[in-house]
Amino acid sequence: MSRPLHIIGGGMAGSEAAWQAVNTGVPVVIHEMRPETGTFAHQTGHLAEMVCSNSFRSDDSEQNAVGLLHWEMRAADGLIMEMADRHRLPAGGALAVDREPFAAAVDDRLRRHPLVTLSEQEVTTLPADGPVIIATGPLTSGALAQAIAAETGQDSLAFFDAIAPIVYADSIDMSKAWMQSRYDKGETEEERTAYLNCPMDRDQYEAFIDALLTADKTAFKPGETAGYFDGCLPIEVMAERGRETLRYGPMKPVGLTNPHQPEVKAHAVVQLRRDNKLGTLYNIVGFQTKMKYGAQATVFKMIPGLENARFARLGGIHRNTFLNSPTLIDDQMRLRSKPHIRFAGQITGVEGYVESAAMGLLAGRLAAAELIGQSLPPIPQVTAMGALIHHITGGAEARTFQPMNVNFGLFPPVPGLKAGRRGRRDRYKAYTDRAKQAWSDWLGYSVSTLH
Template sequence: VTAALESHPLITILREEVTGLPPEEWDQTIIATGPLTAPVLAEAIQARTGADSLAFFDAIAPILHTHSIDMDICWYQSRYDKVGPGGTGKDYINCPMDEAQYNAFIDALIAGDTTGFKEWEGTPYFDGCLPIEVMAERGRETLRHGPMKPMGLTNAHNPTVKPYAVVQLRQDNALGTLYNMVGFQTKLKYGAQAEIFRLIPGLENAEFARLGGLHRNTYINSPTLLDRSLALKGRPGLRFAGQITGCEGYVESASIGLLAGRFAAAERRGETPYLPPETTAFGALLNHITGGHIVSDDEPGKRSFQPMNINFGLFPPLEPGAVTRPEGMKRFRGKDKALAKKQATAARALDDCARWLAG
């Protein structure tokens, strides 16, 4: 790829530091500087977009697939029945704990295996973003009076018994297929996270779309700053692409870069950018970046929007009847049904992507 670019007659490559945004008179520009954007360029982006528009650390809480939450144990309710990010008084899923379960959970958190910060990252603990295990170390009751406080909640399955503690899950995307563990940013290693968080009642069989973390990164608050074609609102022709938009992973970053290039080329030709269907991986990730995420009042602004890899939770649900029991299979549920749903989602994505590319 590098050789092809360097030898192309219409491409000029300059290897030098970019110290600011391009001039207003430039036609089409894409900023794709990645997670370690130079401070001077980051300052220029922040000056243009606002103080809360740029994050320099991921404070990531785990995100779960909604279908894996046991609603025979959990229930829907916002604290004090206040209207939440989804627009109702029942925008959160609540996982109750009794005293014994809470203490066992605290013990597991404190004993859990964690990862350290890289030397160049520093220790980015700041207000509202302490790792859950660090809060547990500060006192056994800290979490019960913080993100796991039970006040303002009534267990719909057992209204007369007050939970000792409650883990709240907040709807993370407009589709309702993903839920975020509120206040559960963590430095626990991935294996420890899966093991410990499945101790929470109702999450015994939880499937994680993404596990938590806290590390150095640079990304913009894309859902509020970018339009559907990845252009900065109020600055036509200036687009962002790659990891700085809030996508995770090499393939995901490259795919958003590809889309930004297609959109810029279309505008240069005087055409309207042709967006990929949301049923495709391109479209699902683009939708998450540019508006599919729900901004929450309890974690406002840049902390609410968190980077994401592509996962099945970002795709729209299948149409009713799209998945049927295979002939000869007596029991069609659990892993078999989940696999069939993923296969049907992938097949739909391939078909829709082919039509999009042909169009």
């Protein structure tokens, strides 16, 4: 029998990592501080407790990226998906679960497994040797967060994080928007057209400011203070400082010429910057927000060119703990400075129950392979699993890295398919067909290697 794999954190990611490892014959020790040490969000000591929504979102594996991720996890005999299916509630096309029986079932399955040992003690330091998977999520305890920060060189991993929305590139109206870097800066054509610009006249700007100031916003909880992540001041806070603040900040119109109306000088300009290497996603520059989701969809669609925008992620503000994974984690999910430690789950910069569990699934398989002296090939980027791991380990821009749900904007385009709203169903079906074949091939190799 191999050395045990130590997994710190018994949430979705830690539970799935443990299940994948023990199914290869690798013993596991799960370190879960609850119920000995609680958090403000958890109510029980169960593994895989759901602390927010009870939904795993869409279960459509042909037209939805998270549904595809469900399919890939089921194909890999994932514990989280098995128990979600077993405790499913009616929810239309979504996968919603009865949260307490779901967590109790995951907890029972792992506790009864002969290769699983559970340690209900808080881990406060980084283990000196491994193998270890850290899957402590956004509610990582203060002491362990400090230890991680000390190792990674980050000032702090916990903060109130205001993030900007991300838009699907093919939903932007390019008859109103145009590509240009301010003052045409850059040595190459790609650099000179690095930004997408949406112009506003005076009336549009004034109406936009009014909407920002009156929109519904997320309030801090009692005892919380508004210590924002550096450089992520919410746009509404800037607007409250004066109606012209944004025109001299992220919406300044200088150095830009609208090719659609070259003789007209814009009063303000909203810029969007490519958010991934594929150019399928754009973030709205400087538009960190604490507006509620419904208000964001209304207010941001006032921007010329974004009237029909589809959002891969809306903005928001919340306490979060995550690594700048593109700079710190390799493609095997190992900490570059201490490769005996892997990270999995939300702490890696994925967002959502399913995405967290998926990263646990991969981390568990990769760690198990290493323990038995085998290696697995890279996860194909055309799969939902591969798109996520590629994004967090190098596909995302490290300077602006923020947590992300799985979405088709992370996938390499299928050659020969037309972009645009009209062909979306065919495009998404092509994405999922390609992904299922690639995942099945990779999984077949993985199973033969690990067993």
